[in-house]
Amino acid sequence: MTDTLELFSAQVCPYAHRSRLALAEKGLAFTLSEIDLADKSQRFLDISPYGKVPVLLHNGRTVYESAIVNEYLNDTFPTPALLPDDPFRRAQARIWIDYFDNKFLDIYYDAMFNKDRAKDAEYREKIETGFRFIENEGMAKLSGDGPYWLGATLSLVDLAYYPFLERLPAWTQHRDIDIPSDCTRLKKWYDIMHALPSVREIANPPEYYIDRYRKYAGIEDAA
Ligand SMILES: N[C@@H](CCC(=O)N[C@@H](CS)C(=O)NCC(=O)O)C(=O)O
Known part of the structure; x- marks a missing residue:
């Protein structure tokens, strides 16, 4: 069939x-x-x-x-495999997807939706702490020589993270939030991901997100 x-x-x-x-x-x-x-x-x-x-x-x-x-x-559709065979490595993959979905993204979106400008710096700091956690507790321990999240092979972890990082220019523009310069693995990973044919095929330019996220940032009147 x-x-x-x-x-x-x-x-x-x-x-x-x-x-x-x-x-x-x-x-x-x-x-x-x-x-x-x-x-x-x-x-x-x-x-x-x-x-x-x-x-x-x-x-x-x-x-x-x-x-x-x-x-x-x-x-x-098992080929190509997007999770490791080894149960421990599979667990690690799920831990990092779970961390992103249930911890990091809550703060990421709170920072965008936050209307109290006095709290922007606090959110920025929390997100930078999150990026450093990903860099040092995640990638530094799991990626080896890279280029992907779990090392040599692309996985569901890469696909879970990438779309939110493609949208980061909206956070940078509206909330002055970016990947800290010491997160070198994360930055390199992003560049590798951004160049993948599957990613290029459907990628949107930064302006697309900057524009779409204006309303979430509460600045639609400024358009
Ligand atoms: N936890 C869900 C989140 C999906 C989600 O929030 N989708 C949003 C768009 S980004 C949506 O469809 N929102 C429509 C609505 O809430 O009415 C997932 O991982 O698929």
Whole structure:
């Protein structure tokens, strides 16, 4: 049977971006259904239990939540493998995806949504601490000589992190937040990722995010 794959996605969404990258890295043909998040179609609402993208429709069955969609794709289409074989290394991969989703991103988005300018410096410091944690506790211990998060092979960890870092210019522009200069592994990793064909294929320029995130930064009147 030929697989049918459809991804409900939104260009601005970093979570959907993760799954587009996983599909591309697996070399899978799929239908991309762009959802207007401000005006969701009934078909999407019928399919998406949380009303959020991404949702994958595979042979009529739905899978959602980006980290789970990507594990599902990796389980269902094993080549190329995007998780290590070794259970300990697989656990490390999941720990770092979990850290990003459940710790780092909370602060990252709080910093963008924060309306109290007096707190900007505090958020900046917390995010810089997060970047240094990724650099020193994560990459320095797991990446070896790189170039990827887990070393020589691209993994779901890379695909989980990259879309949010592609959007970093919006944080830099609106909140003066950037990767600290001492996070050399992270910076090098970003450059390698940014040059991957699967990434280049769907990358947006910094201006795209700077513009889209104005409203989240509460500065739409300045446009
Ligand atoms: N935990 C979810 C987050 C997905 C998510 O927040 N998607 C946003 C766009 S970036 C969305 O669809 N928002 C629509 C809404 O909340 O109405 C995942 O990893 O897939």
